[in-house]
Amino acid sequence: MIEILEILISPNFWAAALRIATPLIFGVIGALICERAGVLNLGIEGIFTAGAMAGWMAVWLGAGLWGGVLVAAFAGAVFGLIHAILTVPLGLSQHVSGIGVTLFATSLSYFIYRTALPDVSSPPRIEAFQPLDIPVLSDLPFLGPALFQQTSLTFLALLLVVATGYLLYRTPLGLAIQAVGDNPSAVESQGLSVYAIRIGAVVAGSSIMALGGAFLTMSAFDAFFFGMVNGRGWICIALTVFASWRPGKALLGALLFGAFDAFQVRLQTEVGSFIPGQIFLMMPYILSIAALIVVARRADYPRALLVPYFRGQR
Amino acid sequence: MIRLEPRPPASVSRMLAVSLAAGAAALVLAAIPMSFAGLSVFEAYGLIVKGAFGSVFAFTEMLTRATPLILTGLAAAVAFRAKLWNIGAEGQLYAGALAAVAVGTGAVSGPGYILIPAVALAGALAGGLVMLGPTLLKSKLGVDEVVTTLLLNFIILLFVQMMLEGPMQDPMGMGWPQSEPILDEAALPKLLERTRIHWGLIVALAASLGVYFLLKRTVWGFEIRAVGENAAAARHAGIPVTATFIRVGLLSGALAGLAGVGEVAGLKGYLTADLSPGFGYSGIVVAMLAGLSPIGVVFAALFIASIFVGADSMSRATGVSNYLADLIVAMALLCVLVSGLFLRFKVRFISAPAAKGSAG
Numbered sequence: 001m002i003e004i005l006e007i008l009i010s011p012n013f014w015a016a017a018l019r020i021a022t023p024l025i026f027g028v029i030g031a032l033i034c035e036r037a038g039v040l041n042l043g044i045e046g047i048f049t050a051g052a053m054a055g056w057m058a059v060w061l062g063a064g065l066w067g068g069v070l071v072a073a074f075a076g077a078v079f080g081l082i083h084a085i086l087t088v089p090l091g092l093s094q095h096v097s098g099i100g101v102t103l104f105a106t107s108l109s110y111f112i113y114r115t116a117l118p119d120v121s122s123p124p125r126i127e128a129f130q131p132l133d134i135p136v137l138s139d140l141p142f143l144g145p146a147l148f149q150q151t152s153l154t155f156l157a158l159l160l161v162v163a164t165g166y167l168l169y170r171t172p173l174g175l176a177i178q179a180v181g182d183n184p185s186a187v188e189s190q191g192l193s194v195y196a197i198r199i200g201a202v203v204a205g206s207s208i209m210a211l212g213g214a215f216l217t218m219s220a221f222d223a224f225f226f227g228m229v230n231g232r233g234w235i236c237i238a239l240t241v242f243a244s245w246r247p248g249k250a251l252l253g254a255l256l257f258g259a260f261d262a263f264q265v266r267l268q269t270e271v272g273s274f275i276p277g278q279i280f281l282m283m284p285y286i287l288s289i290a291a292l293i294v295v296a297r298r299a300d301y302p303r304a305l306l307v308p309y310f311r312g313q314r
Numbered sequence: 315m316i317r318l319e320p321r322p323p324a325s326v327s328r329m330l331a332v333s334l335a336a337g338a339a340a341l342v343l344a345a346i347p348m349s350f351a352g353l354s355v356f357e358a359y360g361l362i363v364k365g366a367f368g369s370v371f372a373f374t375e376m377l378t379r380a381t382p383l384i385l386t387g388l389a390a391a392v393a394f395r396a397k398l399w400n401i402g403a404e405g406q407l408y409a410g411a412l413a414a415v416a417v418g419t420g421a422v423s424g425p426g427y428i429l430i431p432a433v434a435l436a437g438a439l440a441g442g443l444v445m446l447g448p449t450l451l452k453s454k455l456g457v458d459e460v461v462t463t464l465l466l467n468f469i470i471l472l473f474v475q476m477m478l479e480g481p482m483q484d485p486m487g488m489g490w491p492q493s494e495p496i497l498d499e500a501a502l503p504k505l506l507e508r509t510r511i512h513w514g515l516i517v518a519l520a521a522s523l524g525v526y527f528l529l530k531r532t533v534w535g536f537e538i539r540a541v542g543e544n545a546a547a548a549r550h551a552g553i554p555v556t557a558t559f560i561r562v563g564l565l566s567g568a569l570a571g572l573a574g575v576g577e578v579a580g581l582k583g584y585l586t587a588d589l590s591p592g593f594g595y596s597g598i599v600v601a602m603l604a605g606l607s608p609i610g611v612v613f614a615a616l617f618i619a620s621i622f623v624g625a626d627s628m629s630r631a632t633g634v635s636n637y638l639a640d641l642i643v644a645m646a647l648l649c650v651l652v653s654g655l656f657l658r659f660k661v662r663f664i665s666a667p668a669a670k671g672s673a674g
Binding site: 042082235 | 401455456480595599635643
């Protein structure tokens with residue numbers, strides 16, 4: 001018991017939780033923007049991989065860290081555009097298109113990485129984002145180490161939560177995005193283009209997802225590995241439902257998830273010898289399914305989610 | 315402007331044309347990454363065709379690779395027919411393989427005609443049971459099965475690793491995470507001497523005929539198609555929708571489980587955590603290329619298998635990464651999705667004012 005308390009009050013623990021949560025925050029915010037507009041984006045897992053690879057490779061080729069972030073976002077936008085064209089004007093199955101985009105983005109990333117670096121034995125490293133050292137704030141007791149020793153990308157993720165909340169609830173564009181996900185024909189009758197809003201939302205959401213991947217190769221690690229995304233995208237899709245498609249709850253959900261993951265890693269070092277390591281590695285996936293089950297009864301899906309809209313047709 | 319107009323249900327020949335066009339389009343598009351990698355496109359395709367069809371051995375290797383793809387393709391096709399989005403064939407395959415090893419390495423002993431069916435049954439059952447969870451969660455609580463089946467893939471693979479490093483590790487395996495070898499009596503016999511092609515292929519072909527018969531000629535098959543067309547209408551018409559989902563889920567999982575059985579009992583002889591190079595996910599592409607037709611699945615699986623086997627051989631000859639095969643397969647999925655439009659709609663090019671139509 002005492003050990004558990006000691007873990008929970010240690011600033012390092014909360015710093016780790018926020019670090020683990022960061023890619024999920026990007027992923028859930030991205031998924032939420034797509035789904036609010038009525039489009040499920042199962043391309044997320046591949047878009048994470050593409051963001052991770054493209055961002056890393058841009059930095060490795062000398063684009064600089066923020067150049068890498070831009071390249072990752074652009075890569076996400078390209079794959080998002082493919083998914084958007086297939087699902088919005090063409091109205092094809094969002095499930096199948098999403099899986100297709102995931103397979104495409106993943107295999108293309110792997111192929112480009114292998115082709116550019118045919119015979120490296122260990123993955124080359126880049127100079128990754130370093131934790132910021134903010135004067136005064138970083139020296140605060142507890143809060144300093146927990147909150148203010150993160151890299152810039154974590155702060156970008158937190159900023160995006162606030163920005164997305166503002167966009168969705170306080171701007172006409174945000175209301176339009178929500179409306180195309182709930183009642184697209186009403187939007188069309190207002191003289192707005194359902195297609196344009198949905199495509200825009202999917203492209204923007206996908207580029208935010210890609211930043212989650214970029215965080216993995218440019219902040220959490222400093223290299224690209226095959227299979228490094230490891231289901232994080234799917235976890236984000238589950239967390240989006242858990243968060244009821246709200247940015248604030250998305251942040252909370254990702255943090256809870258990060259805290260749980262950080263906690264079990266520490267628990268593993270305490271009791272690791274009695275329980276196989278795989279049990280701990282399974283926990284994020286089990287937890288995601290549990291989160292879906294918990295909210296299943298009251299999940300308030302955007303009403304037009306998965307429903308294609310054809311102009312001039314009811 | 316482009317306008318899409320609905321079409322009546324497509325004929326078999328048009329479905330075939332669409333699938334062939336999609337496969338061809340993927341192969342044409344693959345020229346881009348090939349030239350990016352510095353390959354001469356015609357030479358590369360020559361090597362791929364040679365690698366899959368160039369010799370009797372190459373051809374049998376291709377058939378061996380197609381065997382699990384037929385089964386995972388059927389798993390996806392039958393589920394997608396009912397609009398049950400089972401993306402978990404990869405996990406169900408591993409569950410089937412694990413059960414096959416659990417039964418086939420000495421837990422049960424006896425002659426082959428008892429042991430082989432026992433191993434196959436255990437594998438099918440394990441795959442089916444894995445899919446039962448997401449199916450029940452979908453029909454009872456409305457939990458999206460796409461996410462649960464995807465997440466289960468990761469959970470099951472970790473579970474397999476845990477068993478292979480723990481209770482099911484081969485004590486004679488020098489510490490490698492692999493299972494004990496399956497008993498000789500439990501192994502599926504080879505179809506041809508000095509090749510790796512095994513009886514799993516016959517099972518897969520029989521399964522494809524079986525699923526065809528089920529969908530076309532039985533009440534359950536009719537119910538599956540009705541639920542897939544419109545679950546609400548099917549429920550209204552008195553079709554037991556939940557029971558249909560459960561049947562489809564069990565069948566789909568069982569087919570994927572059988573793919574795992576074939577890989578351990580017919581091919582590898584023991585289980586490792588890298589048994590499947592994504593057969594479950596490629597099965598989705600196979601099913602879509604086949605237009606969800608159980609007979610078409612066989613041909614689509616042969617096509618995908620030749621790309622994988624051919625690209626492996628091309629990769630060995632040229633040093634270009636065999637992720638190219640995954641890339642072609644992924645592009646085939648996107649192409650078949652788009653070309654499916656020509657089945658459901660007539661695409662008309664019309665002038666802009668006429669495109670507005672009447673809203674509301």
